[in-house]
Amino acid sequence: MKAIYIPQLAQAHERTQTIEFKENLKGIETLTPVQGSLKVTHQGNYLEVSAQADTIVTLSCHRCLQQFNHRLSVAASELIWLADSEDGSGTLPFDQDLSVDDLVESLPPNGSFEPTAWLYEQLCLAIPQKQLCDQQCTGIEVSDAILNPGIDRRWASLESLKGQLPS
Numbered sequence: 048m049k050a051i052y053i054p055q056l057a058q059a060h061e062r063t064q065t066i067e068f069k070e071n072l073k074g075i076e077t078l079t080p081v082q083g084s085l086k087v088t089h090q091g092n093y094l095e096v097s098a099q100a101d102t103i104v105t106l107s108c109h110r111c112l113q114q115f116n117h118r119l120s121v122a123a124s125e126l127i128w129l130a131d132s133e134d135g136s137g138t139l140p141f142d143q144d145l146s147v148d149d150l151v152e153s154l155p156p157n158g159s160f161e162p163t164a165w166l167y168e169q170l171c172l173a174i175p176q177k178q179l180c181d182q183q184c185t186g187i188e189v190s191d192a193i194l195n196p197g198i199d200r201r202w203a204s205l206e207s208l209k210g211q212l213p214s
């Protein structure tokens with residue numbers, strides 16, 4: 048996806064740009080291209096970004112270490128404050144019923160918005176903290192031989208010799 052030049056977005060139809068995408072993102076390995084759409088609207092002193100995206104990633108189960116495929120679905124939105132870093136004090140749009148917390152990210156009003164980088168962040172945030180191949184996964188299988196070394200039949204013939212050896 049190409050970067051969106053913010054002043055140009057202000058001139059766009061309804062100050063909005065919608066991008067449909069189906070591509071592999073740098074930095075995140077996916078089995079299928081990341082597919083979905085992203086919408087950016089210029090709201091004067093902030094950008095309103097929203098996207099929905101789907102892909103499939105391969106994860107390693109935290110219990111049994113097996114790899115498994117996981118569908119990653121993202122429906123995210125964020126408000127990005129437009130402020131020059133030099134006068135970072137800028138005025139918050141308090142009239143818009145927004146709190147500072149809603150506007151943690153900021154971009155210079157004459158800068159560009161990078162849809163690919165933004166989407167990459169959203170996908171990373173969507174990767175589950177606890178990765179399980181199955182909620183019922185019991186972990187690594189431990190075989191009987193390890194649990195009960197006494198019954199390993201490879202040693203059975205040695206056992207039988209024991210009584211026959213002269214003491």
Ligand SMILES: [Zn+2]
Pocket residue numbers: 108109110111112113179180181184185186
């Ligand atoms: Zn597992």
